Amino acid sequence: xxxxxxxxxxxxxxxxxxxxxxxxxxxxxxxxxxxxxxxxxxxxxxxxxxxxxxxxxxxxxxxxxxxxxxxxxxxxxxxxxxxxxxxxxxxxxxxxxxxxxxxxxxxx
Amino acid sequence: xxxxxxxxxxxxxxxxxxxxxxxxxxxxxxxxxxxxxxxxxxxxxxxxxxxxxxxxxxxxxxxxxxxxxxxxxxxxxxxxxxxxxxxxxxxxxxxxxxxxxxxxxxxxxxxxxxxx
Numbered sequence: 103x104x105x106x107x108x109x110x111x112x113x114x115x116x117x118x119x120x121x122x123x124x125x126x127x128x129x130x131x132x133x134x135x136x137x138x139x140x141x142x143x144x145x146x147x148x149x150x151x152x153x154x155x156x157x158x159x160x161x162x163x164x165x166x167x168x169x170x171x172x173x174x175x176x177x178x179x180x181x182x183x184x185x186x187x188x189x190x191x192x193x194x195x196x197x198x199x200x201x202x203x204x205x206x207x208x209x210x
Numbered sequence: 211x212x213x214x215x216x217x218x219x220x221x222x223x224x225x226x227x228x229x230x231x232x233x234x235x236x237x238x239x240x241x242x243x244x245x246x247x248x249x250x251x252x253x254x255x256x257x258x259x260x261x262x263x264x265x266x267x268x269x270x271x272x273x274x275x276x277x278x279x280x281x282x283x284x285x286x287x288x289x290x291x292x293x294x295x296x297x298x299x300x301x302x303x304x305x306x307x308x309x310x311x312x313x314x315x316x317x318x319x320x321x322x323x324x325x326x
Contacts, residue, residue, distance in 0.1 A: 146304055146319055192257075199311060
């Protein structure tokens with residue numbers, strides 16, 4: 103299976119800062135079928151970015167995805183208070199679908 | 211916008227069988243991949259599998275021997291059956307839909323606790 107590794111595990115940042123999250127796959131993700139999710143405590147994950155760089159409906163443009171092959175990133179250009187959450191990447195190219203272990207964004 | 215809602219028992223004893231239903235509103239489930247994902251408390255996401263109204267399905271090999279997914283188009287619902295549960299199956303179970311394999315719309319999740 104395609105193992106996804108996210109880094110860092112936890113980030114402590116302040117509102118207004120820019121952040122880049124990393125997701126590395128053990129095998130190339132075909133057709134860049136890589137998605138990013140945001141999850142707040144007690145809630146379901148919310149799809150942010152699909153196909154590596156396509157923002158989902160209603161997602162603010164401060165969120166941007168990039169990358170290809172085995173290396174992908176999610177950038178939040180200017181952190182808002184509601185952005186502090188856990189972020190997961192997931193590959194949807196080959197079964198079994200797999201997710202990274204998550205990156206937690208904390209308020210500094 | 212598709213809306214999903216999971217329903218299930220909440221608590222099971224080891225060796226029992228889990229049955230979850232996902233009720234979908236806002237669109238016909240025949241248009242989607244119907245997906246189940248779970249999340250153990252304090253941990254990450256695990257894909258269980260998907261089913262389509264055509265009967266096409268794909269399950270996680272780690273759970274395949276215990277999982278069955280089915281679809282009821284007349285009720286716009288789909289379901290998950292997981293046999294022989296253990297404490298390791300304790301998790302929040304999410305149903306989701308996608309136009310492809312990506313889980314796009316999610317239910318709020320239902321917690322299953324397995325305990326004697």
